[in-house]
Amino acid sequence: MALLQISEPGQSPAPHQRKHAVGIDLGTTNSLVATVRSGSAEAIADECGDVILPSAVHYGADTITVGTEARARAAEDPYNTMISIKRLMGRGVADIKSFGEQLPYHFADSNSGMPAIETAAGPVNPVQVSAEILKKLAARGREALYGKSGGELDGAVITVPAYFDDAQRQATKDAAQLAGLKVLRLLNEPTAAAVAYGLDKGEERVIAVYDLGGGTFDISILRLSRGVFEVLSTGGDTALGGDDFDRTIAGWIAEQAGVGTDLDAATQRSLLDIACAAKESLTGAEQAQVRYGSWSDVLDRATMASLLDPWIDKTLRACKRALRDAGIGADEVQEVVLVGGSTRTLRVRERVEDHFGRAPHAEIDPDQVVAIGAALQADVLVGNKSSEELLLLDVIPLSLGIETMGGLTEKLIDRNTTIPVSKAQEFTTFKDGQTAMAVHVVQGERELVSDCRSLARFELRGIPPMVAGAAHIRVTFQVDADGLLSVAAMEKSSGVSADITVKPSYGLEDKDIARMLQESYTHAAEDIALRALREAQVEAERTLESMLVALRENGAQLLDERELNELEHAMEGLRLAHNGGDAEEIRRRMEALNKLSEPFAARRMDASIQRAMQGHSLDEFDK
């Protein structure tokens, strides 16, 4: 095995070898996977030629089915068929109660904040259900990229709604981990749509992304400026979509055909199918012949427009609100992008064009556009494209804060701050000898903690006992490029780092994920151990490789002999552990090496910043 490949910094270890990455649109109703092949991004179809995978999972006593087959069972076996599970991601049991009407499931008691649904296969949570959908999509991606023989994906970009909070994003990432996918990035859906149209290139502009699916409507106002994609505002309606169109047209047919209103489920279903077919044929034709039983009539575009307009009006009102929130006039929007199957309806396009005063982008299939944007970004992130292209800087959608006295929120990181971001906050003890304290992190814009979303509670332990107010604990909140929060703490005077126990309010703890991963393997424990060892070895290879590159580049300039010796010694230790078979030992050695190389890494950063800024003469500023 080529353990230590040498590569130039910024390049993949084997530049000639294409990496295999996919983009995944994990939707409420439908999901898709896309990839870049021979330079262009395309959605990947299953063996039947369908690119759309219904986001439905059926749990039988022994088998789990995903997609069309699962969706078909929703009517006969609603309790065991999970649909629209995305609505439950990162949500607490209390939130679920507010959707209670629409969801037929039996919720089991669970000791975490995360809901569990009783099924024939035992209790499952939304993360596990989403993982099943992701596994199916990943398998489709592997087959497309490797053929039947199979191979591993190098990574995936998964899209999430722009308004998703930390808990919802974390739940999505957990689902990917459970599905065995390496997440390159969580990407906002509207940003992905804009990327699919190449709108990330070019001048500063405002983009509106109008996303009308089967059951949900989202409007996002984005601003691209100086290479930064900023989500200015989002809005929409979680219970409005093309299904409403079908129901309204079906109602019209029932009325015209005089079949009455008290209809059985089968009649309703067939009316809806006729309605949907008529709606679709009016995308091309001026009028459609509609038949039901012995009744037959013509549905023309004007009639359909009058039927659909009340729904479309609702979406446009949401657009107005979003524009107002963004502080942008409709005439300032330079690009409009259509997403979602329901934007195929001609009337929707006409009205959107009229509203924004410009023709919307609809050249890319609106069902596929988000997955295609994700695939393009995945291709860049995995290193198949030159690094000059496509840098997306995202912002945090909701402010992050902590609870203070009296249930008030103190904001630490404001919404719309470019991520990654990190903020430190100092805390002190209020009792003599106090060794622990609790911190409650929330996300939202409101002043009262009870009006914000609870993200997590942290307990700082191991604070050295001192008199009240003497300990200064510096807590660093860090949000990474996916919008996910992590926390570290240190007592300043003693330099002792306090242990932090994270208890996500609506999420899974690491040990839960580990347990679920374990459960998902049907084989014995050695499989898991083998996988852990392999993962540790791959990570060790990466670490050693980048250390070698770093040393070769500027080890001589930035390290003295003793430091160099110590590093080489630690590397040798890791190399030996790598060839042994103990995952734990590899992790330990790796951590030791990383710790030891921290000062070197910082010096390297300093040097590379100075290099990057070199050539800028300082008198550029003397104006």
Add this chain to the structure above:
Amino acid sequence: MATNLNHFEVFGLQPAFELDRSTLAARYRELQREFHPDKYVSRSDSEQLLAIKMAAQINEAHTVLRDPVQRAGYLLKLAGVEVPPEQTTSDTEFLMQQMLLREQLEEVRDQADPAAALDELNTEVQGLISTEERRFAEAYGAKSLRAAEESLRKLQFLVKLAHQIDEREEDLFNN
């Protein structure tokens, strides 16, 4: 900390109050192109973590440098003077002026044309801000840190007032 460099050094700049925004923006893009975590996805975990810290530090430096009040505060901090926000000034004349301006803001609602009155007030406050920024720049340039500190305190007052004017404008617009 991913780097030991200060915010100005990160951007390859000498510490100074005057700063060209377009150059700052261009260098920001350049730095992000090099250090954003997206450029490190296939690297080792520790390098990825370092990239997150680095990008966060670049973002922080950018946030501080592009905002005149934060930039002024940071310059003084580098010079060893900490100026907490919400600090008061002892310049009674300045305080009187502030009170008058605030009264004016309160009375905008009752004016015949509130939008125009607000506009006028805004122009006045923006003018005061520019003047105070110039004073800070001169004082800092002349290394008279005490005068610079005094200017910063006044700037903090004025910028807060400007925010309140913005908020009032928003209220007017929404109703």
